[in-house]
Amino acid sequence: MNLTRRSFIKKSTMAASAMGTITILPRRVWSASVAPSDKVNVALIGCNNMGFGILGHHLDTQMVNCVALCDVDKNVLNAKAQEVKNRYGQQPVLYGDYRQVLERNDVDAVIIGTPDHWHCLIMVDACQAGKDVYVEKPMANTIGECNIMVKAAKKYQRVVQVGQQQRDSKVFKDVMNLIKSGEIGKLRKVNIWANFNYGLGAIPRPDSEVPPGVDYDMWLGPAPKRQFNPNRFHGSWRHFWDYGGGLMSDWGVHLIDMGLWITDLVEGPEKVITYAANLCPKTMHRDTFDTMNVIFPKKDYVITWDMTAGIQQGPFDSSYGVQFIGDNATICADRLKYRLYPEWDEEKKTPKAKAVSYDKGSESHRQHVDNFLHCVKSRETPSCPPEVGRAAALHAHISNIAGRVEQTVLEWDDVNNRFINCERANELIFPEYRKPWHLPEI
Ligand SMILES: NC(=O)c1ccc[n+]([C@@H]2O[C@H](COP(=O)([O-])OP(=O)(O)OC[C@H]3O[C@@H](n4cnc5c(N)ncnc54)[C@H](O)[C@@H]3O)[C@@H](O)[C@H]2O)c1
Numbered sequence: 001m002n003l004t005r006r007s008f009i010k011k012s013t014m015a016a017s018a019m020g021t022i023t024i025l026p027r028r029v030w031s032a033s034v035a036p037s038d039k040v041n042v043a044l045i046g047c048n049n050m051g052f053g054i055l056g057h058h059l060d061t062q063m064v065n066c067v068a069l070c071d072v073d074k075n076v077l078n079a080k081a082q083e084v085k086n087r088y089g090q091q092p093v094l095y096g097d098y099r100q101v102l103e104r105n106d107v108d109a110v111i112i113g114t115p116d117h118w119h120c121l122i123m124v125d126a127c128q129a130g131k132d133v134y135v136e137k138p139m140a141n142t143i144g145e146c147n148i149m150v151k152a153a154k155k156y157q158r159v160v161q162v163g164q165q166q167r168d169s170k171v172f173k174d175v176m177n178l179i180k181s182g183e184i185g186k187l188r189k190v191n192i193w194a195n196f197n198y199g200l201g202a203i204p205r206p207d208s209e210v211p212p213g214v215d216y217d218m219w220l221g222p223a224p225k226r227q228f229n230p231n232r233f234h235g236s237w238r239h240f241w242d243y244g245g246g247l248m249s250d251w252g253v254h255l256i257d258m259g260l261w262i263t264d265l266v267e268g269p270e271k272v273i274t275y276a277a278n279l280c281p282k283t284m285h286r287d288t289f290d291t292m293n294v295i296f297p298k299k300d301y302v303i304t305w306d307m308t309a310g311i312q313q314g315p316f317d318s319s320y321g322v323q324f325i326g327d328n329a330t331i332c333a334d335r336l337k338y339r340l341y342p343e344w345d346e347e348k349k350t351p352k353a354k355a356v357s358y359d360k361g362s363e364s365h366r367q368h369v370d371n372f373l374h375c376v377k378s379r380e381t382p383s384c385p386p387e388v389g390r391a392a393a394l395h396a397h398i399s400n401i402a403g404r405v406e407q408t409v410l411e412w413d414d415v416n417n418r419f420i421n422c423e424r425a426n427e428l429i430f431p432e433y434r435k436p437w438h439l440p441e442i
Helices: 003-018 050-060 074-088 098-102 116-128 143-155 170-180 216-220 246-250 252-261 365-378 386-405
Strands: 040-045 064-070 093-095 109-112 132-135 160-162 187-196 271-277 291-297 302-309 320-326 329-333 338-342 356-358 409-413
Touching (some): 040 050, 050 109, 064 074, 116 132, 116 143, 132 365, 160 365, 160 386, 170 329, 170 338, 187 252, 246 302, 246 386, 252 302, 271 386, 291 386, 386 409
Parallel strands (some): 040 064, 064 093, 187 302
Antiparallel strands (some): 271 291, 271 409, 320 329, 329 338, 338 356
């Protein structure tokens, strides 16, 4: 996007907001047939798995130039650069330090696909540098970092999309519409289950030399210094508190988000009742829990979380899913399908709702990326802004904190960002950044 276009957007936004209208740029300005110079220039930071998938969805729109790839592992960086060249005919410049990417004036937006412990620093630096951001979920690895990121997006007026792509899924949009239109009657419960083998972590392996081509100090970044261990690296880092929150935050943010979206809640939980343990007899390498049940009481309904790592089967023919229970009907949903099961009206001898069945759903990363790109251009608020990402992440992080401090009931003051009834939990709100990195101040 060139500077002329940027100032045009800014002027349009200001003029439209002065008139109290929503800013929507004419679609044709942004059609796929625009000149390459009008495409959005994106850079990917953290290229291995999900980040690269998300970049692919950007490039598939044909509305995007990939101008830079950044990874601290040269093996990943070179392989992904080759793939971008082969699949899309583009040759981004390659970097090992994201700060050099942010110095480039031609980068409009960055995709952050690093492990969770890096999200906050890179996102805040990107916002400061005037870039829009697609940051993978969970928004950050701690409560304190989530709060900082919400402030940064506001202060620097950036478009920030958190990678909770179910917000753009046909299945879950349908489910939200059915429930919000009253189809299942008064909502009473949102029961969530998540069973995944990978949640147990990896088979223990000894510490080893850092693989050639890896800048391990930069991979650790603000996290504590440690000897390299392959289990704490690509992919399986998510089972260690220094970098992730296990299944609870990996899947929790996606699924609990559905229980918050249904009533448009964008706050952390007032109260969390948690059972967290390691009950699987296998010896695996991880910090995080393999078994968790959590109750999140809401004003007039309840969300429950039922998680079992090392188990892959679940009800509704799915390892994960969400069950919405209302007075008139129950809806079960996963990413591919949903069913509405009506209650029976004894007096009228009719079902209390219309049975619905849909099984043509799909993963919705592409739709989530479309929404992000639309918002980059229109300056509208994306489908999963930082406030929404924060609310989901806090539900996951507070449950993990309850397990870590071994306190069943935690009470959270979302205005003052403090636990009311546990000082040890308060100590886990912020991470301690390893020097020379500093927790950003906004
Ligand atoms: N939305 C979803 O459905 C979904 C699914 C999977 C993963 N994710 C999220 O995507 C993120 C990445 O997960 P993954 O499974 O791809 O992890 P991964 O370990 O496979 O990839 C992370 C990459 O980031 C690189 N990296 C680490 N620090 C870096 C830094 N400072 N600068 C540049 N690169 C750096 C690593 O070298 C690695 O190549 C996580 O936040 C994860 O939770 C989201």
